[in-house]
Amino acid sequence: MRFPKRLGSLSQEQIVFLITICMFLVFSLTLDNFLATSNILSLLRSVAVLGILGLGMLIVVLGRGIDLSMVANMAISVAWTIQLVRVGMPLGWALTTGLGFSLLMSAITGVLIAYAEIPAIFATLAMGTFIYGFGRAHLITGTDVVYLPAEFGWASAIGQGKLAGIPVPILLAIAMAIIAYLFLRYSKLGWNIFNIGDNQSAARISGIPVRPVIVLKYVLSGGAAYVAGLITATAVQSMNTRIVNSNMIYDVILIVVLGGVSLSGGRGSVRNVIVGTLLIGVLVNGMTIMDIQYTIQNVIKSLILLLAIVADSLINPRDEQTGQQGDI
Template structure:
């Protein structure tokens, strides 16, 4: 028993800290070897590049902490942002249109939660299929050509993707704001603690009186709506929304960022710092390799090998008891 306590109090770097350390090492190496890596301008470029990924990862983290996964996140954000843009183009006020998009994102998320918690379809499958469904319906009814351009003259919305004084990118500010809000929500509110409890042990959470079904719906609604914020940044940065991003591998990147920093897929582990750490690592790697003008494939291979090493190291540093490990992890 005493030994147990001792072991628990001994310092062991959390996965997030380890990833941050690794990021720092990579950044130092790039600074020394790549001209132009270490400049304010490049740092802003770097952070701008990963802001969207970071925001999406925050949303995904909420679900993953609740021991779920949301493969429909990209589809949901693409669909709701595309519909918001369509409404704006049709002459509705930006605010009304954006709120309508938000409502749609919340609805998609809530329905996901319903399918998972009430109908009890495995999360992986439910979100996969629901993503296909919303995508198909939206394209059939609203966005026939998969892409919708924001009509000219909506600079207020475009501001979300612009830079402010000193070249500070607005997406970075949004990412920071989202991170703070999600952090406060997860660590300071009852619902946040419930989400951890839900992810850690669903049966125990239910038996101790948490109503896990609405909670699941909330988690997925949060994932979709935080994703929607990322979608708005996409629209603001490119002035268009192309539904095909829902079929890209972006969702894998999001999950990777989430899990890399220590938000385990078994649920109940990790926090916002984990997400930030994972995002930064990917950002630094991608930025450095873009400066080196490596092609995407080489970038992916290098990224993959680094990740594989990281995963291996992690399981070496944090061995898990495989017999009690939850399945589908």
């Protein structure tokens, strides 16, 4: 199949962005209230959590990895924080402990991947299972859902508050996107992540401390997961740990890949994640307004993802000679 030359020069990110704009226009024309400020804000707010998780995933994926334990980490660390506040720990301490737990777990994941050399897919899968199991067995016992107590105080504003009319989750997501952008673009560590993702052996030979950087990558994604979890929990006044069994982690991968980040590492930027997040946001919002059933929404989302990767493979065909071995 041959595409005209101009189309051939489009990247997947641009294709997805075009699709997003088209859908945005279609929805604006066909759906009532779609363009209303309140709807746009709620659209953004609904994907803020996904976007933050996507940023964490982006950092991991850029360094040629994947983090399937993010949702479990997010659910358990935040649920434990809430549980600690409920049993009387001061809010500050509880938040610190929860964050510490999240960072510790992701650091363990990182060590397993960097030092024990367990494949990332597998290590994060197992750590996700372990974190969920450990949390349910020893940190929050007896119940699936932990409700936010009144003592949560100012921290409930993370999910519910507004600043200058804009919901805090959106601001947080934007702030984190800027930080991630600056980190990846201007810091040496950020560059090292790219280098490792591009060619780990070359990075090692040229003196980059490959293993510590890999651990750091997962710690950063653990931090992002904790922030996303706080937003989720404070927005709905509870943390449901059964979220671990849902398709959420797949959605996170979806927005990262959709935007054109290469799962084999080294290619991608914050912009790609934003584009992917916006597409999902517009899509889900539109479908919700149209009152489409949740399962069908899933199908549509998946089909769009499929379309994006098929288009990518047709426009930028992968060559048998240059394909990387073991790249699944």
